Amino acid sequence: MILRLSWLLLAASVRAASLSLQSPRFTISTSDATQLRSDTLSLTEKPEPLTLGATDTLKLTFQVTESDEGKGVQPHQTFLRFYDKVSGEEGIQPVRVTPGGKAKFELNMARPPASIPPTTHNPLEVSLILGSFVHAPAKYDLFDLYIPASQAPAEHPDEASFHVLPAIEHTFRPEQKLPPQLISALFAAAVLSPWVVLIGLWGKLGIKVPHLFSPSIIPFTVLLGGFEVLLVWYWVDLKLGQVLLYGGMLAVPTVFAGKQALYTTGEWRAGRK
Secondary structure (H helix, E strand, C coil): CHHHHHHHHHHHHHHHCEEEEEEEEEEEECCCCCEEEEEECCCCCCCCCEECCCCCEEEEEEEEEECCCCCECCCCEEEEEEEECCCCCEEEEECCECCCCEEEEEEECCCCCCCCCCCCCCCEEEEEEEECCCCECEEEEEEEEECCCCCCCCCCCCHHHHCCCCCCCCCCCCCCCCCCHHHHHHHHHHHHHHHHHHHHHHHHHCCCCCCCCCCCCHHHHHHHHHHHHHHHHHHHCCCHHHHHHHHHHHHHHHHHHHHHHHHHHHHHHCCCC
């Protein structure tokens, strides 16, 4: 029973320890310190909207107190919230409070803080938020504030990378045009004409290869034909590395077969065989 009573007393004391504002006041002045407007704020009703020019300064002063004793206290967190109801943009500005609960905030439109959200012609709803570990949190709607419209933010260099890009359209070269058949026939005849001349001269002079198919000559002839087949195969299917490998394998017997063919031909010319 005593334990329950102590908890109730503790809860009652915490409930009673709430935060309040004392003497909240604002002042609007120009860059040459001329006072344009000054008044005390009501915690229950907003004043007429405040308007700041491009070089005006708004000063806000208040003291945070405990509502039951009126003693100045320092909340753990104190913020001013600037909220655009139309666009939904908001900015939070911390406010420094002394141990005695006194606070002062200045908004100089010549050098506005980064916490001010982007603005248009709509007013900003300004409210004060108080947070504490030992007191109940509190929020006070202070006033509506008109400030000059902000400029559009500078475009980021990579802004275009985050948008839909146009579809990529490939442009292909037109198909190669074939020359007329007459031109192709003339060039084909020019390529084959040396063979026609060669065959004609062979027919006139006569082809005399008496030992072409002799046992000493035929291996060299076959190996030379193998090189021709290898070149055709390379043109059709093989790669360069394969051609070099197979060519090296054919080169070894070709060297010995050619040496034997030359020796045998020399013997024939010397009349030894």
